[in-house]
Amino acid sequence: MIIYGRNAVREALRAGRRPVQEVWATKRVAGEDWLQGVKVHLADGGQIEQRAEAPDHQGIAARVGAYPYADPNALLRGEAPFLVALDELQDVQNLGAIIRTAETAGADGVVICERRAAEVTPAVCKASAGAVEHLPVARVGNLADFLIRAKERNVWCYGAAGEARTSYTDVDWRGGVCIVLGAEGKGLRRRVAETCDDLVSLPMQGRIESLNVSATGAILLYTALQARLRP
Known part of the structure; x- marks a missing residue:
């Protein structure tokens, strides 16, 4: 699954409930404090939109594991x-x-x-x-x-x-x-x-x-x- 948007990616990293496998971000977003220590691939807005298949990506997207539904x-x-x-x-x-x-x-x-x-x-x-x-x-x-x-x-x-x-x-x-x-x-x-x-x-x-x-x-x-x- 490719998730997108600052909050969606940040909370996936914080929660740790599923693996965050790759992160793509624009140069401006990649420099934000909450991404320190995270390996980020730099990309322009068009490339991120193509990966996310959504225009409202806020400059960041990530490949994550399948959503872990609860019992x-x-x-x-x-x-x-x-x-x-x-x-x-x-x-x-x-x-x-x-x-x-x-x-x-x-x-x-x-x-x-x-x-x-x-x-x-x-x-x-x-x-x-x-x-x-x-x-x-x-x-x-x-x-x-x-x-x-x-x-x-x-x-x-x-x-x-x-x-x-x-x-x-x-x-x-x-x-x-x-x-x-x-x-x-x-x-x-x-x-x-x-x-x-x-x-x-x-x-x-x-x-x-x-x-x-x-x-x-x-x-x-x-x-x-x-x-x-x-x-």
Whole structure:
């Protein structure tokens, strides 16, 4: 995999979860402090764009090992897991943004679907600002079955749904919690929604009927974090 962008490459080097095999950078970027001690091949912007297959490379790209997906069952073994589950989320920018927010909010992991869903690609690595290198991301064949296993481990599963009657402020976000977010435009599939312990909604006071899924995820993650930080 060729990843690109300053944060994506820097966090891959910092985390050490997968080998960073080669690094290419422009002369200006190669002189930055965080690359001291790293063997860097000098290249111009066009050469880096060709390797990264993306114009927004910020002057750096790196060849790294395959992304090390986590064991979904391992995410349930800790005490009071704090998780995010994504139901066939397909937009790589949204996936990256949610992983970034989940990591900064102290979540223990993100669970994504194996089929009909975005996976961890170089674009996701960049959109997450490198958070994918630190936060475990697991893939499951059946999200509803994973939620059933989570509930058996005393993890409460709350799905985001615009039509839900329960407000996100009326939920006890402490203890084991999994925030479940649906796909862009489709929301949660029926079985996934039915498997959740409850569905929660955000108040819409303006003329727009809904929020972007990554914005919804950010609100719920930090609402949960605030509750979990209270004594």
